[in-house]
Every structure is written in C-alpha cells, then in structure tokens.
Amino acid sequence: MTPTPLKMLTIVAEAAIERRIVNELVAAGVSGFTTVEARGFGERGRRAGDWDQNRSVRIETICDAATASSVAERLLELWGPHYALIVWLHDVQVLRGGKFGADR
Amino acid sequence: MTPTPLKMLTIVAEAAIERRIVNELVAAGVSGFTTVEARGFGERGRRAGDWDQNRSVRIETICDAATASSVAERLLELWGPHYALIVWLHDVQVLRGGKFGADR
Amino acid sequence: MTPTPLKMLTIVAEAAIERRIVNELVAAGVSGFTTVEARGFGERGRRAGDWDQNRSVRIETICDAATASSVAERLLELWGPHYALIVWLHDVQVLRGGKFGADR
Amino acid sequence: MENLLDPAVLCFVLGLAAGLARSDLSLPRALYETLSVYLLLAIGLKGGVELARSAPGEILLPLLGALALGVSVPLVAYFVLRKIGRMKRPDSAAIAAHYGSVSAVTFAIVLEYLRQAGTPFEDYSAVLLVVLEIPAIGVGILLAKRGAAGPAAGWRSIARELFLGKSVFLLLGGLMIGVLARPETIGTVKPLFFDLFKGALALFLLEMGLVASRRLAEVRTVGPFLLGFGILMPILSAAMGIAVSLGVGLSPGGTTVLATLAASASYIAAPAAMRIAVPEANPALYLTASLGITFPFNVILGIPLYDWASRLAHQIGG
Amino acid sequence: MENLLDPAVLCFVLGLAAGLARSDLSLPRALYETLSVYLLLAIGLKGGVELARSAPGEILLPLLGALALGVSVPLVAYFVLRKIGRMKRPDSAAIAAHYGSVSAVTFAIVLEYLRQAGTPFEDYSAVLLVVLEIPAIGVGILLAKRGAAGPAAGWRSIARELFLGKSVFLLLGGLMIGVLARPETIGTVKPLFFDLFKGALALFLLEMGLVASRRLAEVRTVGPFLLGFGILMPILSAAMGIAVSLGVGLSPGGTTVLATLAASASYIAAPAAMRIAVPEANPALYLTASLGITFPFNVILGIPLYDWASRLAHQIGG
C-alpha cells in the first residue's frame, strides 16, 4: 500500500469546551478523532488537571489539509479569545486513506 | 549532535488487543514504545473509555521507516478487519539515533 | 491566516524528573507545554505506570527550532545518562504564531 | 414493585436516567474498576465464609445441575438466535455465550433481595456462580468455530484469558480466602467487605446505569428481534434454572438464585473472551443485548419475577 | 476556636499547608471526582430520608425565603462588585452568581457542626440547599447579558448544563431516593452513605485544601478588593440569611443552616455554568474568590460565627 499524505489536526483545550469542539469536528465531517486527558501550562496559566475546572483534553483528528485548516481557524475564532486553547497541524501518512475520506 | 531522521508510528486501538500489538512491536525489534490511555470516535463508533469494553490505547514507537511501514501493514492486516484500529506515520528527528537502532 | 512553521519538542521521561524538566522548559522561555500520563518500554525496561516508581510523563512543547534543539540537548545531557528519557522533534504549523513567540 | 424501592435499584434507575437525559454526570473509570474488583472479591469472600459452613456432599448434585445449565442455556440461545433471529453464526455464538455465562452483580442483587425478604438459600451459592461463568463461553467458542480451524487466538491464550481473567480469578481467590481465613480474622475485614457491600453495590449500579443507558440508546440499531430476545431469553433461562433446581433439590431461595444466575448475562468475562476468541462477532450486538436490555430487565423486573415463579414451583412441586 | 479541633477541618488545614509548602502530596483526580459524587449523593440521600419525616406544609415559607435569598444575594454582590470594586460587568456578574449559589460541602460541614453540638435543625434543610443552587446562576447570567442578545451558548444549553449538571442531578436524585426508598432498605446502604460520611468529608477536605491553596496563592494577582470581598460578602450574606430565617420562622439551628448557605459560594455548579454562559469573565477571579478565600474562611471561622450570630439573633428576637 502506498501511504496517503493527510493532515493531523491536534487541539489542546480546557475540558469545558470538549463537547462543543467535538460537535464542530463532527459537523466538519471528519472520520474520527482520539482524545486523551491532559494538563499543562500556557498563556492562561497552569492547568494542573486535578479538578473539573482545570483539566484539559488533547484531541487529534486526521483529515485532509483543507478540512484541517478550516476547522482550526473556526475553533480559534469561536473559542480562542476566551478559552485556553491551542491548535496545530502536521503532516502524516496513513495506510488506508479511504478510511479518512482521502479518496472521496 | 545532528538529528537523525526516523519515523514515528502511532497506533490507536481498542484495549483488547493492546497486549498483542505490543508483542508485534517487540517481535519487529523496535527499541521501545510509549502508551497513553485514550478514548475517541471512528468507523466502529464511540469509545467513551469509561469501562473495559470501550477504552482505547494510543501507542507510539520511533523506528526506521522500513520497520514502521511493515509493522503498520501487519497490524492492519491482522486486526484491521475486526477491531477498532488506526495507524499513521510521520517524520521525526531524534538526537541520539543510536538508541533507536538508527545506526545498526 | 498563513500557518507559521515551528517545532514540536516531545519528551517522554520518568515521573521523578517531571518537575525539573518543566523548570528547564520555563527557563528556556517556551510559551507553554502539554503533559499526559504515560507508560511504556525502553532501554531501561518496562514502565507499567501502576505505581509512583514506574510511571512516565509525555510532555510536548511548541517552540522555534533553535529553542527546541537546545532544550533537547540540555535535557539529554542533564538526565539522559541516569533516567528513562527520550526526546524527539517534528515540524508543526500553528495558526497564531505570535502566541508561540514566533514573531518575537 | 417493591424491588423498585430498594436504594441500590433506585441508584441504577438514576444512572439510567442520567445517561438517557444526557446529563454530564460521569464516574471515573478508576472507580468502575475499583468497584468491580471490590465486588468480585467481596462476593467471593462472603461465599467462601458461607461455603466453609456447608457439607461437601450436598454440593455435588447442584453443581452438576449448574454445569448442565451452563451447557444447555447457550445451546438453546444459539438455536433461537440462528433459527428465529436469522443472525450470523459468530454473532449468535457470541451472544449465546453471554447468556449462558453469568453476571456476578446480578447474583449479588438477588442475594440481597433474598436477605431483605428473610428467605434462606444454600450456603454454597457462590460456588454455583463460579461454576457457571466459564462453560458457556467454551460452548460459544465451539459454536462459532464449527468446522473452522480453531479460535482466532488459539485455545491456550483463550483458556488463560478465562481462568486468569479478573472475574474468575477474584471470585475464586475470594472464595479461597473466605474458606481458609480463620473466623476471628475475617471479622477484621468485615466492615469493608461485608458491611459496605450493599452501599458499594448501589454506587456501582449508578455507574452501570450510565453504561447501560448508552447501550440502551443503541437498541434501535440492533433491531426489534434482539430487544425481544433480551427480555424473553432470560425468562426462558430462568424457567430452565427452576426446573434444574427442583431436580437437584434446592430450597425455594436456592431456586431463585439458580434461576437468576441462569437468566443473567455476563458482561465482564464473556465480552473479554469473545472479543478475542470470536473477533468477527459484532460487540455492539452482544453488549447491547446483555447490558442494555437484559441487565436492566433482571435488576428491575426479572428478579422479583423469578422469585415469585420459584416459590410457585415449590408450592406446586412440594 | 473549637471548630478548628474537628478532624475534618484539621484535614482541610493540612491540605492547605501541604499546598502552600509546595509538598508533593497530591490526590488523584479520580478520587476527587468519586468523593464529590459520593458526597452529593449522600447529602441528597440523608436529606431525603429526613424530608420524608417532615410535613409538606411547613416547607413552603422557608422555601420562598430561600428563593428570595437566591435572587437578592447575587444582586447585592453584583452591586458591590460593580460600584465599590469597579470590576467589569462580566466578572462582576460571574462572581455574583457564585456567591448567590451555594456550596454543598459547606452545607455538609455546618450540618456536622450542628449535630456535634446537639443543635436541632429543620428536617427539610437539604431542600433549601437544592433550591438555592440555581436561581443565582440565572440572575448572574441575566446581569452579564443585560442589553446583549443572550448568553453565549444559548439558554437551552445553559439550562441543560444546570439541571443535568452533576451537582443538581445528584442532589435531587439522592433526595428522591431518600424519600422513595423504604426505611428497612435504606438501612442496608447506611454504612456507606451515612456512617462513612464524616470521614469521607475529611478526606475530601484534604483534597479541597490542596486545590484551595493553589487559588490562595493567586490572591496577590486578584488584588486586595477581592480579598476583602471574599470575607465580608459572606458575612453580609449570612446576615441576610439570618434576617430571612427569622422572617420565615426557622429554629436557631435552621437559621445557622440558612445563614451558612447564603454565605457559601458555589464551586461546582456555578463555575461550570459561568464558564459556558459568560466566557468573557475571567475564571481566575471567581475561582480565587470562591475557593481560595470564601471557602476556607467559612470552613474555619465563618460557620462558628454564623452560628453564634444566629443564636444571638434568636435570643434578641425571641
């Protein structure tokens, strides 16, 4: 199999907006996503992850480059100003591109 | 030190096959791997991660490109058809390549 | 927005040195970092993550390439010889480069 | 309806309601795991202490009866699923394994139910629970693999999955500790393992309600046949359990226990084993049937029904 | 000073000390979540059992009094924050919501305090707790949005956040189970939900001490006004609570309860709702005030003070 080049969009955000981020991802038509519990530090201070109000999630989703960029922009627009949130992109190769909508 | 280019192989799979995936990695001779607990959503539905039958793991291993591809293919072949499983590759630079078998 | 290219530095280390790694990151002036609990396997054996002495952390920080390399070298120098520790780099694109000190 | 006014059952209903209303209530997985280890160990311990009081001879016949149930219930279930439900072989076999095996939590609930009502039951009941866990899983695997080369993961690795799986291991371990430990020293762990048991069961049922609610939400996707199966099959199994109980001479209380065991569907040992031994079976089907339909049915309505039927059978039979 | 010699309060002080000394003591988040589910459910359960004993008629007036407090306390707080503190509207509104709403743990502590002292209080107190949780949050949102189109996330999604949030859901669920369950069966869960309650509260307070210490460390960054507000506002609210209590005819014990409820600031329901409904408010401000200042103040000094004042008010009034 030749690997298909796609984008990985990774989002780290405070847990309060997890559900709404996921709704955006689903609305954008991504084929799936993977979430892990996270803690950390950034502009908005320390998030120690030891109670509801300071835990974060790290969500990653593989999709085509266009979707990745547009979702990233939208998330930053919606919640960037008021919530702890960062997003980044990087290139990945997947083996069964069809699964990720690469050959749609 | 000049960084050595290598591949990162990342696997997200249902927890039921974790032990067997790890056995494959070891059999393929990778120098190590890192695992975190995950949840998510994909073709096979939602994996909320709140009890044994719906938790996932996210395993990543750094190795040379050939090993990465062949392991990825093998995992997809063995468990792709019946288990929640995705794999992807991306390029990484490590500082002590020897540790990852890069100069074997 | 045009994405800004930056480096992701990822560190997997035994939990005993987490605080000190974070101090190094802060001293190096990174704008933030994200931590998740991890377990794994490497040169120094299995880290099952089920009690204090064998759990690991996976820390990632986005910064410019120069900082990423110099921090990586420093961590390996300080703790590479005696602690379970690996670091790697890869390229990422972020949407609001300013946040990560990209346009300082 | 009285069963519904038990706090543990009400906690289950609360969990179901939270899940169906999409409340953001959630319990950490660590709590789920802790409570399930605790409950299995405590069930074993209690069972072991009681077992130590019973005469070895009297166990033999009921044990054989339980074994017969453990083999025949999955065969009947498989037949129903294949012939009436027209389901695929692997799915039928996997579901059959779940219904032939047992749920330790359902067992705990029926025991509390009988204790509450003051109905006596046999001291060695926990042995029946342990004995019923595994055979049906073996039957299920054989049914799935008929004509094929063997289970996907090899018999050895499946046997290890079963006997070393946390469910059987903790129940057996608890049983042995309960039998071995001197009565004076058991007293020291009584506050945790005995006195708190019912409360911990209530908390676990809250969590099970949440998990079951997500399964219940998938009932549409599995179709009406499986919904009916999830309710009628346990009633049929309970009837088989009652018949066997009368045959091997159990008391009315013991009959209710064995009927409930037969009616209960596994959601720890069987899913873990089936996922590995019969990967081509769709987990959504067996998990939804076992956890989304049969478990709530048994907890809320089934147990009182089986108890009523057991007492009736003894009145007619006796 | 006697309150300080209570083991639960001492555990809180220990947690505070550990955090301030930067000890590496930390408790897993799963424990925090488990204890908070447990405490909310247990408070509800106990409250429900007591509620079942009280006459429906006697609740009405105190309920209306509580509602009046739930609306007026946040209005007063908002006024103080805007006019005296010169804080921004969203911040003022969000903080006001916290101080108008209540803390279930503070409620639990005052009840233990009264039980310890042998002071009786009204059987339906838990209903007052539940009733006070939500109105102030609504008031806070309205204050934040005055003139604006509506809350950021839409009223529907906020209402769901509130009523289906774990805090209200578990308290209400517990209350209903406590009322519905037959007394005999409640006894079976008593060892977990009643006997262990105070110990679990102590453990939770250890963890709260750690969390509060991190907030306390941020007091410098929020400025002296908020520090003063975090101590004087609860005293003012308590005074309002005492006045209302006398008006609706509560006993001295009940007066202490309502005063403490008025003085307590929410740290579960309000932060969750405000974060979504008023995202432009800075969480560092309301969390530091509520958790870093007011909570420790109430636990250590406030409750004895409010109790003393309540008794005094009854002596003068009676």
Add this chain to the structure above:
Amino acid sequence: MENLLDPAVLCFVLGLAAGLARSDLSLPRALYETLSVYLLLAIGLKGGVELARSAPGEILLPLLGALALGVSVPLVAYFVLRKIGRMKRPDSAAIAAHYGSVSAVTFAIVLEYLRQAGTPFEDYSAVLLVVLEIPAIGVGILLAKRGAAGPAAGWRSIARELFLGKSVFLLLGGLMIGVLARPETIGTVKPLFFDLFKGALALFLLEMGLVASRRLAEVRTVGPFLLGFGILMPILSAAMGIAVSLGVGLSPGGTTVLATLAASASYIAAPAAMRIAVPEANPALYLTASLGITFPFNVILGIPLYDWASRLAHQIGG
C-alpha cells in the same frame, strides 16, 4: 503459619499469584494512590490518638534508641553490600538507605498482628515509625557522596523531598490531627479511618502483591547475593532492633514493633529520595530487594519470626 491465614496476608498472596501467573488482574493507579494516602493518614491518626494518652517522658529513651537504629542499620547494610556483595558504591548506599528507613504498611501489619494476638504495645509506636523514616536516607546520601561535592540535586531540594514528601507529611499530619482533635469529634471519622483500616490494608496488599510480583520476576536479573541479602538483612536488623528495645526498656509487644520496623525496608520515601539524590544508583536493584524480596518475606514469615524472637528475648532477659 497462623499469620498466613489472615485475610490481609492472603490478599497479598493472591496478588502475588495473580502477577506471577500473569493474570490480567490490575488495579487502577488512582486506587493505589488513594489507598496509600488513606493508610498513611490513618496510621498517623491512630498513632496520634494513642500518643495523646502517653506520658511525654516515657518516649524519650525509645526515641533515641530508634534514632540509633536509623543510623546504624544503614551503616551495617552498606558494609555488607560493599564488602560481601562487592556492589558499587551508589547502589550499596541507595539499598542501605532503603533498609535503614521503614515501611509504614509493614508497621500497620505488625500492629494488626499484635492486636489480633492481644499483645499490648507502647502507645507512642507511631512516633518511632515517623522518626525512623528519614535518618537512614540521610545516611545513604552521605555514603553515596563520600568525597564528592554533594548530592546531585542539592541538599535543600532533597530535604524538601523528604519532609514534604507525602509519606512523612501525611504521617506527621495524621499524628498532629490525632493529638489535637477532641476525642468526641475523632469518633465521627472512626468508621472510615479506624473500622475500615484492616479491610483497606487487605485491598492495598492485593495491589502490593501485584507490584511485588513484577519485582520478584526480576530476581534472576539481580543475582543470588541480593536475594540472600533481602532475607538475611531484615533478620539481622530485627536482631539489632530487639537488642535496642531491651536496652531502652520496651515491652515484648513494643519490641516486636521496633524489630519489625528495623527489618522493614522503605518503598515510598526512600525510592523517591534516592532516585533524585543518587541518580547513578540502579533502581532495579533497590526496588527488587525492598519490594520483591524483603516486603513479602516480612509480611509472610518475618513478622511471626520477629514476634517469637522478641518474646524469647524478653523471657531470657527478664
């Protein structure tokens, strides 16, 4: 052999068996952390309550004795490891620190053992536990750094690691709460911290069995010398403990306690401190010795042995 029939010890054996048989039984780390916080705090609390009953004067001599043990045991251990075992300096020093320091869980087990047997012991025993935790760790660091510039991480950061580490912090905190809290109010947390103690210990030992089994599996890799050391060193330390006990006039029960403390090897405070202060020591060596060999030996065989020896010594001495 009677010790083996204690349910907590049997739970440990069950955990060991599960690990060695490679069962998939596992307990969440959050439970491990929760139980270890709980046990340390409860040991402290109980110790504090008892301490409040004892006269300050009688503590002094035993305290000095304990301090002498805390310094001499690691010196002896270091000598044995270097001269007989021919191990590297950092490894020897780190292992010596573990054997000079103590295990709070082993302490809890010996106390339960004595209570079960009805043997009285000194009220201030928990103080001996606290006093023995730290000196040996200091000795170990000094031994590792002889001639070198100082510990890798600086003395200050190591002192903070020790005194603010969760082990010493919780024990001391518990002690202080136990001493300070009024007896009436301690009663309210008794169900959690006292009555459940033995059961929680059993559950923790189940988990320790799993952890120890993984260490035990590495015994091959550490060589026969360390295996022998892990069994003979605690016996030697216990003998030293008995001698000191007789010297400072402890009762037979107190002698068993001090002997067991001397024999026990730390697995919370010492590993954390050594990993930071002596990074060049191989953790596989000290963890395997302390947790894989000595801990199981003490729990299963050591404690009855030390008790027997203590009573014998008192018969001969008295």
